[in-house]
Amino acid sequence: MVYEENLPSVTQVSEYSEEKPSYVQKMKVNVPAQAYASDEELELSKYVTKTKILVIGVGGCGCNTVTRLYNEIKGEKSIRDSVYSSISEYVHFVAINTDAQHLLSKTKADKKILIGKQTTKGLGAGGDPKIGENAAQESREEIRAKLLDIVGETPEEGFSKVITFLTLGLGGGTGTGASPVVAEVVKETLASPVIAVVTMPFSWEGRVRVENANAGLRRLREKVDTVIVIKNDALISDEEIRMMTALDAFKLVDDVLGKAIKGLAELILRPGEINLDVNDFLTVMKRSRREEDTVAIITIGESRGKADRGGRVKEALENALNSKLLHIDLSTAKAILVNIIGPPDLRMDEINEVMTEIYNKVGGNANIYVGTSIDESLEGRVRILIVASGVKQENVMVRPKQRGTELFKEL
Structure with missing residues (x-):
């Protein structure tokens, strides 16, 4: 059924809770009253919400993942025949980096955020997590404002239901240092559960990078609801993957997040004969x-x-x-x-x-x-x-x- 855009909106209210209700979300959608057979159906429709999936890439590795998934889910060539085409309107991509050139020439996303303009002058964090952290702290308000812009803010100051995936590589400067701050801002601004999908560096990348990654993982765990960890060493320990091109191998890493997005979207968009809902997903993830x-x-x-x-x-x-x-x-x-x-x-x-x-x-x-x-x-x-x-x-x-x-x- 196709609804006209100029029809009056209906305000929907839903609750998300962990053990006790933690916040109330309000979401405006355009639904014509005449589309429902009865007043009861109209009343029920007020509680039907479509969860939005927010994918935020932080740092060079995270922005590369966002770019590849953006092209697959929202790119011009993929819209008609991609398995993701039906979910593209519910998935929103944000790229956050300290490297202006990388954001400008290499990154595709719904929103691009250059953080730490005064701290790094757009030149990157130089592999220093402290600089990445300072850059994110400098840009907290800009991050907050652009998240609200992409997710949507209602006049009643409520927010649509959102689940956030944070993707990044640990060990460098921006991803390692900025990601805990970004996760904190997401929770403060959107009251969204945050699932981090992170890669750990190759063991041959050196002591400093490896130890930064380990420390960064501990810090990130404190700010997110759960974490999915992919070790880059797996790309060279498997004989079949070792024979792939580097581009194809890293696409396998992106596919872990792509499958998570697709699986969650199917829960949201396709009610089942034996039904699962978004809160079932969140309950499992929070364990x-x-x-x-x-x-x-x-x-x-x-x-x-x-x-x-x-x-x-x-x-x-x-x-x-x-x-x-x-x-x-x-x-x-x-x-x-x-x-x-x-x-x-x-x-x-x-x-x-x-x-x-x-x-x-x-x-x-x-x-x-x-x-x-x-x-x-x-x-x-x-x-x-x-x-x-x-x-x-x-x-x-x-x-x-x-x-x-x-x-x-x-x-």
Whole structure:
């Protein structure tokens, strides 16, 4: 159904809560009263909100990821045939950097923010996290204003429902130093949960960069709800990835965040037969909290072709679990969400097969959330989203390639 833009708006109010309601959100959308069959439906419509997904890249690595995902989700060539085309209006990209030249010539986003104009003069942070932090502190108000501009501010000073992904590489100056400040501003301004997707440096990048990354990860954990950690060393430890071009290998890293965005968007836009909602997703993500030895995992697997119904769910599940970058072990997960998306002929025994395998991996101590939905465009294929938190990941911290041990460098 197509609604005309000039129809009167209806104010919607929804609540988001962690354990107790923490804030009330207000969102204006244009919905004509005549579109509903009854007053009851009109009343219900006031509580239907569309969550916005905000993707913020900080520093050179984060801005590169934002650029690649922006081109894939919102680029001119991808709008018609990309799997992301239906979600493009709900995803907003922000690039934050201290390097003016990189923002100007290499970065694509809905908003670009040059931070620390007085601190760095647009020349970058020079690999110093303290300079990156000072630049972000200098530009707090500009960051706040541009976030409000892209998300939308209502006359009642409420905000639309927002979930924020923060993406960056740790070890350098801007990403490491500015990201905790940016996360803090996002929470203060939008009351948004923040999920950080970070890369750790190669172990051969040297002691200072590695120790800055480790210290930066500890600081970032204090400001975000959960963190997804990708170690760059995984790009050279896997034989298949080692033979890829550098560009293709780094696209695999971006794909981790891309899958997270796509999986979350499907929860938002496609009500299921066994339904999951945004708060189910947030509840699972928040189970990691700030424990140093745990991370969150978001992954999607899909059967490649119109496999027989006995094999397609097994193939999709294996593809979801066999990530070369995340090294997924669900046995320690505290909470897990599984969303099974299939064609109209998706059967109960297939759902049972997936969930039995998941249960056998996580055991009875984890909170398990399951949903199913139908997507006729899959044409016989099955797609499975897995979100897990509280997952213990060995050696999250990177150790430099040198003899002896060193204390992590404090920022």
